[in-house]
Amino acid sequence: MKGIGKTLLLIGATSDIGRATALIYAEAGWDVLLVGRRRVAVQREADDISARTGAHVMVHELDILATSRFEEFMSSISALPETAVCVVGDLGEQFRAEQDLEHAATVMRTNFEGPALLIGLLAERFAARGSGTIVGISSVAGERGRASNYVYGAAKAGLTAFLSGLRNRLSRSGVRVLTVKPGFVRTRMTDGMKLPPLLTAEPREVAQKIFAAAEGGRGGDVVYVRAIWRPLMTMIRSIPEPIFKRLRL
Numbered sequence: 001m002k003g004i005g006k007t008l009l010l011i012g013a014t015s016d017i018g019r020a021t022a023l024i025y026a027e028a029g030w031d032v033l034l035v036g037r038r039r040v041a042v043q044r045e046a047d048d049i050s051a052r053t054g055a056h057v058m059v060h061e062l063d064i065l066a067t068s069r070f071e072e073f074m075s076s077i078s079a080l081p082e083t084a085v086c087v088v089g090d091l092g093e094q095f096r097a098e099q100d101l102e103h104a105a106t107v108m109r110t111n112f113e114g115p116a117l118l119i120g121l122l123a124e125r126f127a128a129r130g131s132g133t134i135v136g137i138s139s140v141a142g143e144r145g146r147a148s149n150y151v152y153g154a155a156k157a158g159l160t161a162f163l164s165g166l167r168n169r170l171s172r173s174g175v176r177v178l179t180v181k182p183g184f185v186r187t188r189m190t191d192g193m194k195l196p197p198l199l200t201a202e203p204r205e206v207a208q209k210i211f212a213a214a215e216g217g218r219g220g221d222v223v224y225v226r227a228i229w230r231p232l233m234t235m236i237r238s239i240p241e242p243i244f245k246r247l248r249l
């Protein structure tokens with residue numbers, strides 16, 4: 001298939017949401033650079049996408065915790081992509097994170113430090129060029145700390161704030177910065193959880209929303225995949241703390 005001459009950089013290629021997003025871009029004629037920490041698994045995704053769509057798919061191995069390798073990674077990219085989507089994340093286990101500092105640190109670094117530092121580097125290159133779109137996948141979990149997942153939620157809150165500040169700073173630079181809050185999504189991350197159907201999206205639905213927002217300008221800068229999450233989170237944020245602390249959420 002003849003490409004349209006644009007490249008998507010997808011960081012987190014082995015994620016269910018990442019895979020669906022890369023496929024949507026490839027179907028639309030984009031070249032794709034898939035990045036992930038497990039080369040063989042990333043290559044498998046690349047082969048699948050190129051077999052299905054005929055798109056030109058490249059791969060790169062990178063661990064989001066290996067922040068000292070980020071500059072080298074940026075220099076190794078032959079051409080700066082038009083759009084970069086970072087979907088890397090780790091839900092972790094809340095109870096374990098309360099006891100095990102190393103686990104808590106991994107969750108914090110995987111959801112905040114790594115993605116924010118890499119997105120920051122990309123943003124500098126995009127700003128120097130004067131164009132580009134960056135999509136960060138955050139979470140509604142970052143809108144209010146809850147007993148059941150506040151280590152993950154705090155890291156996502158950090159990412160949301162980082163993306164917001166970056167968007168603010170680059171608003172006149174030609175670079176767009178989008179924050180996507182998927183709500184519940186049926187993926188490996190939520191495997192085995194009982195999810196309410198009305199609030200739960202499929203990976204392809206998330207990918208379609210990402211593509212529409214990034215390439216079609218639809219949905220604004222902060223995208224809730226299912227519209228119902230916006231009023232729901234407004235309500236959850238507005239519950240007074242004395243009441244909130246007694247709720248089992």
Ligand SMILES: NC(=O)c1ccc[n+]([C@@H]2O[C@H](COP(=O)([O-])OP(=O)(O)OC[C@H]3O[C@@H](n4cnc5c(N)ncnc54)[C@H](OP(=O)(O)O)[C@@H]3O)[C@@H](O)[C@H]2O)c1
Nearest residue numbers: 012014015016017037063064087088089139184185187189
């Ligand atoms: N599923 C949901 O309900 C939901 C809701 C809100 C937000 N999100 C967010 O959506 C994003 C995608 O999640 P998903 O549901 O598609 O989950 P997923 O399938 O579990 O994907 C997680 C991805 O993060 C990658 N990753 C984890 N640690 C990494 C590291 N150190 N270096 C590089 N990559 C690393 C994983 O790579 P490996 O395959 O190598 O482990 C995988 O590609 C995440 O940011 C998640 O927090 C998901």
